[in-house]
Amino acid sequence: MTVNVLFVCLGNICRSPTAHGVFQHRVDARGLGEQVRVDSAGTGGWHIGNPPDRRAAAAARQRGYDLSALRARQVAAEDFARFDYLLAMDADNLQHLDALQPADFDGELGLFLGYGSGSGVLEVPDPYFGGDGGFEHVLDLIEGASDGLLDHILQRHRL
Ligand code: 4NP
DSSP: OOEEEEEEESSSSSHHHHHHHHHHHHHHHTTOTTTEEEEEEESSOTTTTOOOOHHHHHHHHHTTOOOTTOOOOBOOTTHHHHOSEEEESSHHHHHHHHHHOOTTOOSEEEEGGGGSOOOSOOOOOOOTTSOTHHHHHHHHHHHHHHHHHHHHHHHHTTO
């Protein structure tokens, strides 16, 4: 079986591509690339077709994650038919997704950091209008939650 995971933020150029790259790296490191498929999208459409923000890409590269192949796209209602997990970076993104959610969706819709170790932080703050430190913080939060998410998926789907 294949488990499909979609990370969602606002622009799909900072937070969700970072989550995409970090989580993909974890999946590949455990040899699970065939069983767990990863993608990302934005609730907004301003950056469709664009590569990740250069600050996000540079911060990720420093930690060994390559975001260069990623391009922004906008989330659509059809994504609920294609993905088992739709994971929002913040409460606004989650509200947007909830409004698109069909009644028969039987996957998991929630905040990505909810799969973390319970630090109490549930939202990845938007780094777009801030300084470079925001991108390090985004990576810290995403790295922390990625292990918890992968463990959850492995257990729940017995991979
Ligand atoms: P992201 O960051 O949602 O993490 O990709 C943003 C990128 C662009 C904008 C806002 C947030 N924007 O307003 O263009």
